[in-house]
Amino acid sequence: MIDSTRKDALDALDATRAPALRSWIESANDSSSDFPIQNLPFGIFSDEANPSPRAGVAIGDWIVDLDVLHRARLIECEPVFARPALNAFVALGVERWRSVRIQLSALLASGSETIKADAALRPRALVPRGSATLHLPVDIPGYTDFYSSKEHATNVGSMFRDPKHALLPNWTEMPIGYNGRASSVIVSGTPVRRPRGQIKLPDQDRPVFAACRKLDIELETGFIVGAGNALGQPIGCDQAESHIFGMVLLNDWSARDIQQWEYVPLGPFNAKGFATTISPWIVTLDALEPFRTSSPKQDPEPLAYLRHTGDHAFDITLHAHLRPEHADSATKLATTHFKLMYWTMAQQLAHHTVAGCNTRVGDLMGSGTISGPTPDSCGSLLEMTWNGQRPIALEGGGERRFIEDGDELTLTGWCQGDGYRVGFGECAGVILPALQVGE
Structure with missing residues (x-):
């Protein structure tokens, strides 16, 4: 029998994949986009405002800067996002990957105002994907x-x-x-x-x-x-x-x-x-x-x-x-x-x-x-x-x-x-x- 905490976690995970789920980021709701809210893939990027490679997640035409959200205390996780490769984050294990993805889904879903309504945070947390430089996402040992x-x-x-x-x-x-x-x-x-x-x-x-x-x-x-x-x-x-x-x-x-x-x-x-x-x-x-x-x-x-x-x-x-x-x-x-x-x-x-x-x-x-x-x-x-x-x-x-x-x-x-x-x-x-x- 699955305990209630485990069941809640699985329910939250299922919610991130619901076909009807939509984002307040309109480009993520385009049926031809590779990066809807149901995806949220991880990568490493940099941009002119911040040339340091760091962790991000793609959604629609944007990249979510994970380090910015972590510093704003909107993502509960170890401080691993201001790095030029995802290895430290990946090493935290499957439960942490899932937790971060679930937290991001909630922040980016339609109806969430936490980032959308914050005029100071929003331009720092969202970087146009077209203006970013994408890097090798992990340091590959083998x-x-x-x-x-x-x-x-x-x-x-x-x-x-x-x-x-x-x-x-x-x-x-x-x-x-x-x-x-x-x-x-x-x-x-x-x-x-x-x-x-x-x-x-x-x-x-x-x-x-x-x-x-x-x-x-x-x-x-x-x-x-x-x-x-x-x-x-x-x-x-x-x-x-x-x-x-x-x-x-x-x-x-x-x-x-x-x-x-x-x-x-x-x-x-x-x-x-x-x-x-x-x-x-x-x-x-x-x-x-x-x-x-x-x-x-x-x-x-x-x-x-x-x-x-x-x-x-x-x-x-x-x-x-x-x-x-x-x-x-x-x-x-x-x-x-x-x-x-x-x-x-x-x-x-x-x-x-x-x-x-x-x-x-x-x-x-x-x-x-x-x-x-x-x-x-x-x-x-x-x-x-x-x-x-x-x-x-x-x-x-x-x-x-x-x-x-x-x-x-x-x-x-x-x-x-x-x-x-x-x-x-x-x-x-x-x-x-x-x-x-x-x-």
Whole structure:
């Protein structure tokens, strides 16, 4: 039986997600906004009035300055918001995340006058999102990328191996992953330099050192670890989601030609280490809860440590767009869905720690490329163009097999509610030419 205090807390949490909930901030009530009052994602921002990076929450066209509200004694929490990363706040644990979100919901809901009517506080507490600079939301100690879309793995396996054996025997037994470079994770809007590396051309005996010729995106999501585990102490699959602070969009830029030459026998290295872009706002699992849904059936049934009960997918629609330099419009490359992922975030975290690996607050875990069953639902140009064999026509003319210099790639995603959406904002980057070195 749930005690009355716990029940009151759960009722307050449910109230923050009510479809009918509205805010006195009018832009948050726009049905096309990614940031309604039901969302309240966390990030780090700065502005001209205060150039110090600090914690904020997005709502409509505004950012709520959490440090200002905390200093005004309107948010009950430890003093962790005047910092350039969210790690100290995240480390407080799930009950504190929920408490702050519930308090913010009450302050921002229609009918609340606490901030709205305070002529001195309101301009300090609310910063126009369009005039703010957004920063990497967490200090990321470690980054792991998984390979959890069955459609993506099947496409790539068919392309480079016998289609009848596209999936290797281990793929349906465990979430396949590799440890990437946390140091090169960047926030949306940061330009990406085209990498150089060794490329093995089919008509030459030895590789050449050159700029990547097959630059690609990987449309992914990522989750941020909110509660780590001690070395040697695995996280159980049924408890894994309590260790997750929230989700971001993620583009794991990929140099396909460099990767094809280097990946045997230990997997990606320079082909993936040059940049990984994430969106600046972390959407909490509490905000995503109404969009929880079932995952694809897993066959064979996973081993016991990878089993969990209930629904562990989320109905997130994802888009990828490409806009060439100087172009007036972008071309939609793909529409796909997070709910198609074969392995869940809980299974990924459980498998990551089952051998005893410790995780830390702020660790980033990528889903792997998210692809669907059709060419227009594939999460990479490698699949969309079948390794360059089937070019994509661009709006306004031209075509693409892979990404060219000056192209801007943008990922977006949201969950659709009744009259509102819970979105992630943008995950975007422009490609700069390779540096002319090492020839």
